[in-house]
Amino acid sequence: MSQNIKNKIEADGFAVVNEVFSESEIDTLLKTIADIDISKPTFRKTNDLFAIRQFLKEVPETIVIIFNKTLIALINSIFGENYFVVKSIYFDKPEDSNWFVAYHQDLTISVDKKLDIDGFGPWTVKHQQFAVQPPLSILQDNFTIRIHLDDTDEGNGALKVIPQSHLKGIYRPETIDWNMEKEVTCPVQKGGIMFMKPLLLHASNRTSNHRKRRVIHIEFSRITLPANLQWSEALQAETTLN
Incomplete structure (x- = not known):
């Protein structure tokens, strides 16, 4: 099973x-x-979205539940034992949310400071958090899991993706050739997860079926950043996949 998932x-x-x-x-x-x-300040609440940034730091009592034996075994068998958490967010999309996300790749990583390092940039600061676009090799090596706390389908914002787009480097959404690309919706059952690569083009529709969509989004890396740059949430590695 793990080999099929990895493939x-x-x-x-x-x-x-x-x-x-x-x-x-x-x-x-x-x-x-x-x-x-x-x-x-790491919490964001509007009529359309409730989010908790640095989720595992803010709610550390969830770590022992999230990293159960099943998830740890899956991650280790698919990716190896060298990965650690580098970012975590909780999303709560309410029943009548008009929030949607257009097609994009996850091109930035969260770090502890801004430094002038070749290959890193542009930089942004949002909600007291530094983010930067790293070299492509880091994004290609990282992976994300999305833990679904509700049954999710196209009616309450299941991700839409373009398969194989992660193999095309930086892929600007405005250049998508819909004559060549195929959109796929990814329903996930409550208690299920979705693995994805950061460079996969993905999007999410508005809610249309009056059902919540709550997701815990966790990003992983095995890369040591250069100079004195640190992952903003890498301290969680010692308490997760070991």
């Missing part, structure tokens, strides 16, 4: 694996999130 990720840039988390594990995650203080 699909390498070929298409994504794979869906259901039944990674039990009903009770998902319920515990949701209860833990519901009980936290949402007044911190």
